[in-house]
Amino acid sequence: MKEKKIKIMILPIICMSLLISIDQLTKFIIKSKFELYESREVIKNTFAITYIRNKGAAWGVMQGQRLFFLILTSIILIGSFYILFNIISNHKYIMLTITLTILNAGAIGNMIDRAKYGYVVDFLDFKLIDFPIFNVADIYVTCSMIVLFILLIFVYKDEDLEKIIGKKHKDTENIEDNDR
Numbered sequence: 001m002k003e004k005k006i007k008i009m010i011l012p013i014i015c016m017s018l019l020i021s022i023d024q025l026t027k028f029i030i031k032s033k034f035e036l037y038e039s040r041e042v043i044k045n046t047f048a049i050t051y052i053r054n055k056g057a058a059w060g061v062m063q064g065q066r067l068f069f070l071i072l073t074s075i076i077l078i079g080s081f082y083i084l085f086n087i088i089s090n091h092k093y094i095m096l097t098i099t100l101t102i103l104n105a106g107a108i109g110n111m112i113d114r115a116k117y118g119y120v121v122d123f124l125d126f127k128l129i130d131f132p133i134f135n136v137a138d139i140y141v142t143c144s145m146i147v148l149f150i151l152l153i154f155v156y157k158d159e160d161l162e163k164i165i166g167k168k169h170k171d172t173e174n175i176e177d178n179d180r
Contacts, residue, residue, distance in 0.1 A: 008088045012101040019105035023136040024112060027121040039125065050125035052133050055118065066114055073111045080104050086166045093164065095155070099147045106140030113137075 030051050034040075039050035056063040080100050087093035113120040122133040156164065 005085060005088050009085065012084060012088070012097060015101050016105045016108065019102065019140060020109050020112070020137075023105070023109035023140070026123070026136050027109075027113065030121055030123045034123070046126070046128040048125040048127055049123050050133055052122050053117070053119040054122045054133075055120075058132070058134075058138065066118055069114055070111065073107050073114075077104060077107055077111075080107075082166065083164055087164055090163075092160070093156075095147070096151055096164065099144045099151065102140045103144035103148065106137040106142075106144065109137030109140070110135075 030049070034049070034051035036051055036053065039048045041048045056065065057069065062068070080103060084097060084100050084104075087096060110120050120135065120137075122135045122138070124135060124139075125131075125133045152161070
């Protein structure tokens, strides 16, 4: 059974790798083509590419807490991969599998920056709404967290959550105990 799950995990890992590559490629282009704080308007008064270095989390909160973010991201990734391994062979959880795959790609993309540079490369600058500057990995994380919230609130039930985190349902445990 574990061998089958490992084989099935190959597709999410390939997808994560592709998404991480896209994120890292965009950041590489920005770092190589832009000076720090350089901004180039793409859509007048609406959207620009602006290269900044974010040493914190979203919106620049908790500046300079690199080690904390690396540890926290590692813990989240371990938990996420554990859940992925538990649900990967169950088609009922395909949306959750996709969501966690995208979430992991975003977390790893920003983690690479923090480990490599000590900061995250941000460059997408929506001036129209005065939104904080962000990057492709941030899009992955934000969108997947919204979908994850929706899935956990509206789609999956308590029994599903127990299966997702690897706990057996009490009725299942009783049946297994009786079978012994």
